[in-house]
Amino acid sequence: MKKHNFSAGPCILPQEVFEKAAQAVLNFNNSGLSILEISHRDKAFVAVMEDARALALELLGLTGKGYQALFLQGGASMEFLRIPYNLMKIDGKAAYLDTGTWANGAIKEAKAFGETIVVASSKPENYNHIPKEYSIPSDANYFHCTSNNTIFGTQMKSFPETNVPMVCDMSSDIFSRTLDFSKFDLIYAGAQKNMGPAGVTLIVVKEEILGKTGRTIPNIMNYQQHIEKESMYNTPAVFAVYTSLLTMQWLKNLGGIPAIEKRNEAKAQLLYNEIDRNPLFKGTTVKEDRSNMNATFLLNDEAHKEVFDSMWKAAGISGINGHRSVGGYRASMYNALPIESVQVLVDVMKELENKI
Ligand code: PMP
Numbered sequence: 593m594k595k596h597n598f599s600a601g602p603c604i605l606p607q608e609v610f611e612k613a614a615q616a617v618l619n620f621n622n623s624g625l626s627i628l629e630i631s632h633r634d635k636a637f638v639a640v641m642e643d644a645r646a647l648a649l650e651l652l653g654l655t656g657k658g659y660q661a662l663f664l665q666g667g668a669s670m671e672f673l674r675i676p677y678n679l680m681k682i683d684g685k686a687a688y689l690d691t692g693t694w695a696n697g698a699i700k701e702a703k704a705f706g707e708t709i710v711v712a713s714s715k716p717e718n719y720n721h722i723p724k725e726y727s728i729p730s731d732a733n734y735f736h737c738t739s740n741n742t743i744f745g746t747q748m749k750s751f752p753e754t755n756v757p758m759v760c761d762m763s764s765d766i767f768s769r770t771l772d773f774s775k776f777d778l779i780y781a782g783a784q785k786n787m788g789p790a791g792v793t794l795i796v797v798k799e800e801i802l803g804k805t806g807r808t809i810p811n812i813m814n815y816q817q818h819i820e821k822e823s824m825y826n827t828p829a830v831f832a833v834y835t836s837l838l839t840m841q842w843l844k845n846l847g848g849i850p851a852i853e854k855r856n857e858a859k860a861q862l863l864y865n866e867i868d869r870n871p872l873f874k875g876t877t878v879k880e881d882r883s884n885m886n887a888t889f890l891l892n893d894e895a896h897k898e899v900f901d902s903m904w905k906a907a908g909i910s911g912i913n914g915h916r917s918v919g920g921y922r923a924s925m926y927n928a929l930p931i932e933s934v935q936v937l938v939d940v941m942k943e944l945e946n947k948i
Contacts (some may be wrong), residue, residue: 599911
């Protein structure tokens with residue numbers, strides 16, 4: 593039986609995508625070959641890469657606006673490093689907002705390059721909110737933020753107005769809500785939440801911000817090199833790119849980001865309403881910054897843990913154990929998770945209340 597998969601990532605993808613991807617492993621486009629055994633230079637795969645790059649821009653509303661989409665390897669963590677390499681000038685500086693473990697990971701890599709200013713941090717409160725009052729130095733080479741904090745369950749609902757290029761790690765909420773994406777100069781996201789399997793990262797970059805550092809950039813680190821080579825500087829993650837394309841096509845057929853945003857809001861509302869209503873549970877973050885993707889919550893009394901854990905497991909739920917830095921539970925409700933799965937979790941929470 594298919595589980596109700598609340599895993600934080602890698603995570604659930606649409607069933608239709610699993611089926612099409614499985615078919616392509618056996619016989620890709622009726623070619624008599626598996627997608628895993630063709631050259632990445634094969635015309636059919638070159639078309640997959642072109643379609644994936646174009647569709648990513650289309651879904652974000654960035655077609656024809658000076659942006660390029662890349663599908664590269666190394667995970668979002670590689671971009672923590674590529675970003676300062678490509679954007680921080682020699683003797684320049686960068687500004688970062690510290691909203692959690694992953695933001696912190698990005699800050700650490702930037703520090704190896706040069707002056708890295710942390711404009712605000714919610715670390716003293718164990719990252720339970722998004723800092724709001726801060727200013728971004730106008731001479732920073734760029735400002736970096738993390739739109740959704742996968743571990744701590746917070747999400748930026750608004751973004752600062754700034755004159756410096758804005759860079760955003762959208763790994764855990766890409767394609768999940770409508771935003772004016774043209775406010776961002778560089779967006780990146782590891783595939784393994786809303787886009788596809790692990791192994792590929794989407795980078796959407798406004799070309800005009802590149803080539804200004806005065807630094808020699810090794811080819812593999814250089815966004816301009818990857819743009820010139822159309823994401824084929826080295827062998828791309830063929831299967832991960834193909835599966836990401838299938839997921840983006842699924843999203844487009846559904847009505848794109850505005851349609852999925854409505855579903856995501858309904859799912860989040862259903863679960864947060866129960867967390868707030870049920871006296872046995874409490875949320876871990878301030879309400880205004882709650883993530884629609886990752887809901888973090890605790891039992892008020894740990895004594896109920898054993899019973900609750902056995903109940904949700906019996907209901908076919910998987911992947912809701914909290915991250916060690918928050919404890920409790922984390923229900924990740926990515927695009928492909930049906931609302932019916934959230935309802936099953938809410939029913940189990942109600943059942944626990946009735947039992948106690
Ligand atoms: N940023 C965010 C917001 C994440 O959630 C993650 C991983 N889950 C990362 C970065 C790191 O991604 P990767 O493991 O692909 O390097």
